[in-house]
Amino acid sequence: MIEVGNEIVVAHEDAGLDIAPSMGTEAVPDWPGALWVGAVDLDSLAGYTHLRLQDSIGYHRARLLVRSGSSVRGFIDVEAPDGVLDRGVLESAAAALPAAVASQPSSTPSITVIVCTRDRPALLRGAIAAILRLDYPNFDVIVVDNGASTAETRDMIRDEFPDPRLTLISEPKPGLSKARNAGLRRARGDIVAFTDDDVVVDEFWLRGIAAGFEQAPDVGCVTGLVPAGELRSPAQGYFDERVNWSKIVAPKVYSMADPPADLPTFPFCVGAFGTGANFALDRRTALALGAFDPALGVGTRTGGGEDIDMFTRVILGGHSLVVQPSAIVWHRHRAEVEDLMVQARGYGKGLGSWLTKILLNPHTARLAIARSPQGARHFLRNARNHSRGQTAATATATATTSASRDPRVEKALRTELFSVARGPLNYLLERWSGKT
Structure with missing residues (x-):
């Protein structure tokens, strides 16, 4: 073996x-x-x-x-x-793939892994088991039981994972940002790594995270690769095609001091930096930035947006964000069309909510508006080039894939785009309710 x-x-x-x-x-x-x-x-x-x-x-x-x-x-x-x-x-x-890039860290800083969950003990079980098998000498784990309606998660952790490295805490108010903030406040590690309950982390995940923090001065955030761990249904196939972060295999360093030429809307770039299923923050930096915005995230009216909000704030705060592909977390995409549609609505609302937050702040609004014309031209140019460059073989493969999909899957993108329009009101309502 x-x-x-x-x-x-x-x-x-x-x-x-x-x-x-x-x-x-x-x-x-x-x-x-x-x-x-x-x-x-x-x-x-x-x-x-x-x-x-x-x-x-x-x-x-x-x-x-x-x-x-x-x-x-x-x-x-x-x-x-x-x-x-x-x-x-x-x-x-x-043989056609790029050469390997060395990814071993020179040190092993202390890392606290935070997993936020809500009434999904069956999924959480596999995620925790993989985390506890990590090849890393200096980590602990906090599971945040968020807005739980039963004691199943608590009982499962107590009965099946009597590991001294694992701590279970409760955050009764629902909302992913609230749960992440609860974990962040309890974390002891110099680095805080966040993942979800529907994933399987790679054995070398934390070594990749640690290597990412060594790639540039003043790294505030490291994100990693989140490939599809299962592609057995049309819904999973659609989602895998839709997102960027499942395919990023080239290391990147992003900072305001050296803005990338290929991202004209930088740092307001959805999907370019990674996703909330796999990222890590310097703990002191995260706390200095004010932690996560409780008006954003799954479990609130906004449905998402807390991850891209944090990534953008890290960069705007003068820190580097590193994309480190060797930090791998396998994600189980939604297999059923109904679940995909729920996710699409959440992604759309989250995007609209985050954009609303950007425009409500005079500083970020000026930056975003100044970058909008270049961003629009970049999008249209890429769309034309993609259309012209599509080979006959690619076209045939695309047609075959599309024909084998459930027709309802094709509605997911439209659902996501329509849901963006719900973001502004939802964000304002969530902020208002948080002040009452």
């Missing part, structure tokens, strides 16, 4: 390597576009001729996150008939 990244692999006498999926599931896909998802370390293939993908019934293609040790190379989509992938096919596809 060999451990490769976050995966347990087993060598067999027939020179095949068994690889487990990134996130286990008992559901067999019936969607033609389904992709088995996992990770492979190219440095660990010596002596093997092929790979066997565990739990691959119903899948004919695979998406693999290719790594060299703890460093990320990128993603490949390959044919895997009968759940078997030839090593030569893998290496040929991986």
Whole structure:
């Protein structure tokens, strides 16, 4: 048995390597576009001729996150008939990927991991188990039970995780920002790493976080890669295409001192910096910035926006934000269309609420308005280039994927855009209710 990244692999006498999926599931896909998802370390293939993908019934293609040790190379989509992938096919596809970038930290600062949850003990169980297996010598965990309606989460933590590194606290007022602030106030680590209850963290997640804090002076925030851990339904496929943060594999450093030329609206950039499922803050910096805005986030009228709000405030505060792809958290996207629509509405409301907050502040409003014309031109230019550059093969693949989707999935983007218009009123109502 060999451990490769976050995966347990087993060598067999027939020179095949068994690889487990990134996130286990008992559901067999019936969607033609389904992709088995996992990770492979190219440095660990010596002596093997092929790979066997565990739990691959119903899948004919695979998406693999290719790594060299703890460093990320990128993603490949390959044919895997009968759940078997030839090593030569893998290496040929991986040859087109960028070279690995070293990602080992020189030190291991203390880190407090904060997981906020609300009445989802079944999902939380897997997330906590993966966190406690992390390859990192200096961390503790705080689980924030937010607005719980039952004692199930408390009982599960008490009965199944009697680990001295783990602390359960309660935040009775619902709202993700309130829960994160409760965890932040209790945190002891120099760095505070946040993740969700519907994820599986990679074994080297915190080493990637620590490496990110060494990439630039005055780093206030590090975000990481959040790839789809499961792609078995049209809803999951749509969401994976929709978001940027599931595909960012190139390290980045963002700061007001060196604004990126390819982001004309910087620092007001949705999706470019990462997402709330995987980020870490310097604890003192976060507290000095006033922590998270309690008027934003899931569990409030606004439905989201607290992560991009914090990322933007870190940068505007004169700190660097580092995107560190080697800090990996696998995310289970919503598999059902109904859940996807709820999520789309939340994303839209959160975006509209955050934009409202930006425009209510004279300083950020001036910056945002000044960047709006360039941002609009950049968006239109990219849209035209994408349309012109689409090959016949890409067009065919896109048509095949679209045809295999549930028609309701196509409404998700429109739902998200329409929901943006609800953000301003929701943000104002949430701020008003917080003062009463």
